[in-house]
Amino acid sequence: MLNTHTYENPPGSNSLSAPWQIDPVAAGRQCHGRLWSTLKEVCNLLHVPSSHLCGDEELLFQNVQFKSGQRIHAIGQAFDALHLVHSGFLKTVLIDEYGGEQVLHFPMKGDLLGIDGIHARCYASEVVALSECNLIVLPFKKLISLGKDHPELEDTIYDLLSQELVRKQGMAGMLGSMGAEARVARFLLAMAGRFEGMGYSGKLFNLRMTRHEIGSYLGLTLETVSRTLSNFNEIGWISVYQRTIEIKDQTALESLRRLPSSCSRPRKVVQGSL
Amino acid sequence: MLNTHTYENPPGSNSLSAPWQIDPVAAGRQCHGRLWSTLKEVCNLLHVPSSHLCGDEELLFQNVQFKSGQRIHAIGQAFDALHLVHSGFLKTVLIDEYGGEQVLHFPMKGDLLGIDGIHARCYASEVVALSECNLIVLPFKKLISLGKDHPELEDTIYDLLSQELVRKQGMAGMLGSMGAEARVARFLLAMAGRFEGMGYSGKLFNLRMTRHEIGSYLGLTLETVSRTLSNFNEIGWISVYQRTIEIKDQTALESLRRLPSSCSRPRKVVQGSL
DNA sequence: CGTCTGCTTGATCAGGGTCAACTCAGGTGG
DNA sequence: CCACCTGAGTTGACCCTGATCAAGCAGACG
Numbered sequence: 001m002l003n004t005h006t007y008e009n010p011p012g013s014n015s016l017s018a019p020w021q022i023d024p025v026a027a028g029r030q031c032h033g034r035l036w037s038t039l040k041e042v043c044n045l046l047h048v049p050s051s052h053l054c055g056d057e058e059l060l061f062q063n064v065q066f067k068s069g070q071r072i073h074a075i076g077q078a079f080d081a082l083h084l085v086h087s088g089f090l091k092t093v094l095i096d097e098y099g100g101e102q103v104l105h106f107p108m109k110g111d112l113l114g115i116d117g118i119h120a121r122c123y124a125s126e127v128v129a130l131s132e133c134n135l136i137v138l139p140f141k142k143l144i145s146l147g148k149d150h151p152e153l154e155d156t157i158y159d160l161l162s163q164e165l166v167r168k169q170g171m172a173g174m175l176g177s178m179g180a181e182a183r184v185a186r187f188l189l190a191m192a193g194r195f196e197g198m199g200y201s202g203k204l205f206n207l208r209m210t211r212h213e214i215g216s217y218l219g220l221t222l223e224t225v226s227r228t229l230s231n232f233n234e235i236g237w238i239s240v241y242q243r244t245i246e247i248k249d250q251t252a253l254e255s256l257r258r259l260p261s262s263c264s265r266p267r268k269v270v271q272g273s274l
Numbered sequence: 275m276l277n278t279h280t281y282e283n284p285p286g287s288n289s290l291s292a293p294w295q296i297d298p299v300a301a302g303r304q305c306h307g308r309l310w311s312t313l314k315e316v317c318n319l320l321h322v323p324s325s326h327l328c329g330d331e332e333l334l335f336q337n338v339q340f341k342s343g344q345r346i347h348a349i350g351q352a353f354d355a356l357h358l359v360h361s362g363f364l365k366t367v368l369i370d371e372y373g374g375e376q377v378l379h380f381p382m383k384g385d386l387l388g389i390d391g392i393h394a395r396c397y398a399s400e401v402v403a404l405s406e407c408n409l410i411v412l413p414f415k416k417l418i419s420l421g422k423d424h425p426e427l428e429d430t431i432y433d434l435l436s437q438e439l440v441r442k443q444g445m446a447g448m449l450g451s452m453g454a455e456a457r458v459a460r461f462l463l464a465m466a467g468r469f470e471g472m473g474y475s476g477k478l479f480n481l482r483m484t485r486h487e488i489g490s491y492l493g494l495t496l497e498t499v500s501r502t503l504s505n506f507n508e509i510g511w512i513s514v515y516q517r518t519i520e521i522k523d524q525t526a527l528e529s530l531r532r533l534p535s536s537c538s539r540p541r542k543v544v545q546g547s548l
Numbered sequence: 549c550g551t552c553t554g555c556t557t558g559a560t561c562a563g564g565g566t567c568a569a570c571t572c573a574g575g576t577g578g
Numbered sequence: 579c580c581a582c583c584t585g586a587g588t589t590g591a592c593c594c595t596g597a598t599c600a601a602g603c604a605g606a607c608g
Contacts, residue, residue: 094447097531102447116443118436125443144432148422158418161435162392168442169390169399173368173376175449176493180596210554219450224596226556242555242605257371454564485587495565500588516573516587 036060037086037136039146045084045110045136048156059146062137072113072127072135079117081139085109088133089208092125093216103217104168106130106209109198112138112160130208175219178257183218184228185256188238192247207243310334311360311410313420319358319384319410322430333420336411346387346401346409353391355413359383362407363482366399367490377491378442380404380483383472386412386434404482449493452531457492458502459530462512466521481517 039059043050063086066072072083075095085107092113094102104125107113116124118140147154174183196202207214211222211229218225229245232238237253239246247253313333317324337360340346346357349369359381366387368376378399381387390398392414421428448457470476481488485496492499506512511527513520521527 094443096447096451100451102451104443104446116436116440119433119440120437124440144428154418158435159393161432161439162390163394165435165439165442166390166393166398168439168446169368169378172378172442172445172449173370175446176490177370177374177376211556212554216450221597222555223557223598227596230556484585496587497566497589498564500586501564504588 035063037063042084042136042138043153043156045086046112046156046160047110048152064135064137066129066133066135068129068131070129072129072133073117073123075123075126077123079114079121079123079140081137082115082117082143083113083127084136084138085111085113086134086136088135089130090127090133091130091209091213092127094125101126101216103209103213106213106217108194112164115161115164180218180220180224181228181231182256183220184214184225184232185253187214187218188232188245188247189250189253189257191245192250202247204244204246207245309337311337316358316410316412317427317430319360320386320430320434321384322426338409338411340403340407340409342403342405344403346403346407347391347397349397349400351397353388353395353397353414355411356389356391356417357387357401358410358412359385359387360408360410362409363404364401364407365404365483365487366401368399375400375490377483377487380487380491382468386438389435389438454492454494454498455502455505456530457494458488458499458506459527461488461492462506462519462521463524463527463531465519466524476521478518478520481519 037060039061040050042061064083066088072090087109090107090113091103092105092107094104096102105111107127113127113135114123143157147157174186178186191205191207192202195205209217211225214220215222215225220228229238229240232253233240237247237249239248311334313335314324316335338357340362346364361383364381364387365377366379366381368378370376379385381401387401387409388397417431421431448460452460465479465481466476469479483491485499488494489496489499494502503512503514506527507514511521511523513522
């Protein structure tokens with residue numbers, strides 16, 4: 001488009017070897033910060049019991065920093081590493097033929113990026129930072145071979161893939177069967193749960209994404225999202241101030257979680273063998 | 275292992291006329307059907323290059339038969355095995371709190387069932403046979419340990435998980451952004467492609483599921499599905515007779531694949547790497 | 549101070565959901 | 579053989595949710 005973007009940071013100025021690395025100088029010269037993570041740290045983020053890990057203290061994974069608006073990887077780009085979110089907020093989007101973008105997820109601390117690149121060896125979605133981000137680079141090959149030495153880690157990898165599948169499955173179910181209010185309510189509760197899981201308040205938090213992005217994620221327009229939030233605000237279920245959300249009646253929100261789909265379908269299924 | 279595998283049908287020789295038919299005798303009395311499959315056969319179904327497989331000729335996987343309407347597994351049921359579709363048609367459904375069922379997928383030959391059970395060790399969806407089915411049971415532990423000896427197999431497992439992820443991802447994208455006609459068109463094309471991939475006609479095929487199930491899968495009502503099909507029929511893009519579909523203008527259907535979402539969104543993204 | 553982007557709110561409209569009537573095919577039993 | 583029933587599918591009429599269009603406001607930034 002016509003305007004000059006605000007981030008002047010020249011993307012092509014890195015001199016490092018691997019394509020996923022960014023210029024440490026551009027990232028803010030984080031040498032005294034955490035540029036490398038141990039396997040133990042990775043395991044903690046992934047919620048793997050790291051009790052048996054010893055002798056690998058020297059094993060390090062590189063960290064990379066991204067600023068808000070920067071793209072971690074694009075669709076079609078060659079895949080060779082996953083990224084584990086150490087801190088920050090992001091969005092993963094799908095770009096349909098000719099421009100329209102569809103938000104798929106809002107990864108945050110502990111989430112794994114790039115899983116969809118394993119198949120076909122190139123990323124199937126695009127990931128963009130919504131805030132300053134610190135990501136840990138996990139070269140896929142390295143991760144797999146590590147898994148062979150650490151069964152819990154290997155189990156966890158399968159777990160994570162399967163879990164992500166379940167999540168997307170639920171997402172598809174929701175998009176197919178729930179109305180706008182229920183979608184927004186679920187979204188708010190999900191966000192609350194994730195913040196709580198990270199140790200922050202699940203009652204009062206700050207959304208990092210625009211209404212437009214929320215709408216895209218939920219299969220709604222930004223206007224509908226805005227209106228629904230205003231609604232919830234008026235009836236006192238939540239309090240909205242810009243991107244700050246306060247959950248004031250969680251029970252009420254939860255009660256919305258199923259909505260205008262045909263309820264009580266007859267189910268006629270013969271129990272199979274075994 | 276106990277095996278009296280008579281095994282008169284070589285794996286490749288599907289001589290039956292229709293893809294959903296299996297030997298009725300075998301379905302009735304399992305002793306005379308193919309009760310066991312070799313690793314090679316499994317690899318073929320999964321499209322793994324099975325060139326290096328030798329010495330494992332004795333390794334067998336049990337087959338199980340299901341009749342139309344039977345349930346392969348229920349939500350919450352303990353997970354210990356995946357199922358590979360050898361023949362037949364099925365649906366996987368999500369049951370939301372209190373009965374409403376949401377169709378997630380229509381697995382057929384070569385598809386893997388139960389992936390969502392890896393995480394949490396219990397199935398997250400329910401699978402029901404839509405026709406006579408012949409499934410190969412792949413105990414998960416066994417499969418993983420096999421993967422350690424056969425790198426291509428291990429790669430394939432990761433591949434399949436990732437691929438399934440990409441599929442559900444695209445599904446979510448579609449549900450969030452496309453109109454009814456585009457969804458139905460995509461569905462028809464997808465079915466055509468899958469039939470073609472199995473060696474059957476991609477122009478003339480028979481849907482195994484009801485309008486209601488299609489609607490649930492696409493996030494539409496059965497009436498909308500029916501109307502849309504009638505529409506396509508009237509304008510000559512397809513021909514519909516009950517569940518038999520003939521694709522008469524594939525190009526036209528493909529041209530529908532993006533629909534009333536906001537087109538041409540401005541994209542302001544700073545390239546992070548490269 | 550002007551512009552731009554994000555957000556809110558209102559007015560209008562249409563895609564598709566809902567309800568209902570009817571047809572058709574298959575199955576069952578007298 | 580036919581009467582009857584059931585479930586799938588089609589089609590029409592109506593209406594509601596949420597998309598679209600449009601105007602106005604607030605905060606960020608040059």
